[in-house]
Amino acid sequence: MVCVHGGRFGGTEPLDPYPIWVAEVMLQQTQLQVVLPYWRRWMAAFPSLELLAAAEEHDVLLLWQGLGYYARARRLHQGARQLREAAAAPGGSTTDPWPRALEGWLALPGIGRSTAGSILSSAFDLPHPILDGNVKRVLARLIASPRPPARQLKGLWQLSELLLDPQRPRAFNQALMDLGATLCTPRNPSCGACPWRGHCAAYASGAPAAYPVKDAPRELPFQVIGVGVVRNGAGEVLIDQRLNEGLLGGLWEFPGGKQEPGEPIVATIERELREELAIEAEVGEELISLEHAYSHKRLRFVVHLCTWLSGEPQPLASQQVRWVRPEQLEEFPFPAANARIIAALQARLGLEPGRAAHAGRSAA
Ligand code: SF4
Structure with a gap:
């Protein structure tokens, strides 16, 4: 900071x-x-x-x-x-x-x-007062809270307010954030160097890293997404802009959607192209298959090259659709998983990989 x-x-x-x-x-x-x-x-x-x-x-x-x-x-x-x-x-x-x-x-x-x-x-x-992720951890350790921070927010807010130095709030909050980022780290906290060691209940317990206590981890839902990289006779590819709602709202992507139980992936892509864009396309060979984890679900994208056959593309489930040349794709903001698809497409077409490929590697 x-x-x-x-x-x-x-x-x-x-x-x-x-x-x-x-x-x-x-x-x-x-x-x-x-x-x-x-x-x-x-x-x-x-x-x-x-x-x-x-x-x-x-x-x-x-x-x-x-x-x-x-x-x-x-x-x-x-x-x-x-x-x-x-x-x-x-x-x-x-x-x-x-x-x-x-x-x-x-x-x-x-x-x-x-x-x-x-x-x-x-x-x-x-x-x-403040209560970001690092501060929650420090305060939960300070009192050796028996409950996960998410189930004790009121008490942690009160503690953050109680501890705040009203004469120097800027310096105090920054010190608190620094303590969480540098000493009171999630694993192996450096209690030996910590100025609050003498007041810390988690340290006194002998197992500071056992705090904050956690709820049992839950299994993330897993879905397979069929994706079509649809090309027309002019060598352009079809992309659509997501609606503004949701995690990736407003970003561009290659069309596709969830595989139904028992459905072959080729049929998924054909169906999604028909339902979301009102087009018919021939689904060809696989371009790439990749997994991407979000905080609430894991997805596997199975991406096939497709050839447009008929139908004017309609934005039935998106804001707009566009035919663009493959080298133009980097002018559009894509989610990280789609950036890896662009990199694979560029490699397949012998184009110089660009910024989109880089974004895919570094994405959170
Ligand atoms: S003594 Fe250890 S557990 Fe307690 S606040 Fe300091 S670094 Fe965190």
């Missing part, structure tokens, strides 16, 4: 909330070392709230490609427009559009209490 705040956590002067807000949203589901290059690229492309608010959603999603949980990018973009509108409204300030109250931040899409508290304490040194 030093790069985001310029290493100025010792002071109490206000800091620019914009880079802090962007970093906090990126860090919601992704580790710092993965976030850093994305954050730097983002700040170079959209260095201010005004430029982000004025950007096209397509460009915002393209910059986020490979970071996962794309709704975060759309919400940042929507939030920038919301702040800009509020600043231009009566009573607003175009020179200082940033809320100072928790409610002001909570009104922005995708901002919860912990992110709002972190921004307010980091940017304005205001006394708001």
